[in-house]
Amino acid sequence: MRRQFQLAEEDEACLTARSPNWEAIVENNTKWVIVPDFTIPEGYNQRTASAAMRILPSYPDDQIDMVYFYPALALNSGRAIRQLTPFALDGKQYQQWSRHRQAGEWRPGIDSICTHMLQVDNWLQKELRG
Secondary structure: OOEOOOOOHHHHHHHHHHOOOOEEEEEOOEEEEEEEEEEOOEOEOOOEEEEEEEEOOOOOOOOOOOEEEEOOOOEOOOOOOOOEEEEEEOOEEEEEEOOOOOOOOOOOOOOOHHHHHHHHHHHHHHHHHO
């Protein structure tokens, strides 16, 4: 496990509860949190994947945006997933999910890595519904 930077205690506790093997890496002067065994709902080609989140220098005042999966996800139905882009990270080809909150949805002092992971869960479910 790589822990190249430290997060707030509550972020680390939440990450450890969800995935004890989470990592905090710095690549090209950008901080990333990687959850290596992020649970993917039934209906996708993978049951788990690594989920990466870019941590801005202004976090937690500013939102975490998007999510990046490795290996790439596909729907078992064969329907294409919208707004995907390949993204090189940590020597792997991640799949960038271009999903964003509406302006003002990020609540500084309330939202965190943990609430972002809940948002990612919602994005996965929404994509299954089409």
